[in-house]
Amino acid sequence: xxxxxxxxxxxxxxxxxxxxxxxxxxxxxxxxxxxxxxxxxxxxxxxxxxxxxxxxxxxxxxxxxxxxxxxxxxxxxxxxxxxxxxxxxxxxxxxxxxxxxx
Numbered sequence: 001x002x003x004x005x006x007x008x009x010x011x012x013x014x015x016x017x018x019x020x021x022x023x024x025x026x027x028x029x030x031x032x033x034x035x036x037x038x039x040x041x042x043x044x045x046x047x048x049x050x051x052x053x054x055x056x057x058x059x060x061x062x063x064x065x066x067x068x069x070x071x072x073x074x075x076x077x078x079x080x081x082x083x084x085x086x087x088x089x090x091x092x093x094x095x096x097x098x099x100x101x102x
Contacts, residue, residue: 013053017043022066036068
């Protein structure tokens with residue numbers, strides 16, 4: 001994950017997360033960044049201060065749960081993934097995953 005300064009575009013920090021990130025959200029209250037990926041994980045990064053960020057690890061998700069939404073009031077992260085029947089068959093439904101803060 002590359003964090004850039006919104007005012008001038010310079011690179012502030014680079015934090016190692018897994019492959020194929022697809023979506024990101026930032027919670028300004030908890031100072032956490034969330035990134036969902038095609039690798040089947042939700043990565044969490046902590047903003048230590050304006051110029052420093054630290055990986056907090058990853059939580060397994062569905063490989064198809066590549067997009068996310070953050071509720072700014074509850075600080076919950078919502079991910080939706082397709083349930084595949086396997087072998088190139090049609091999707092058999094969807095699964096909602098909710099990551100709640102501790």
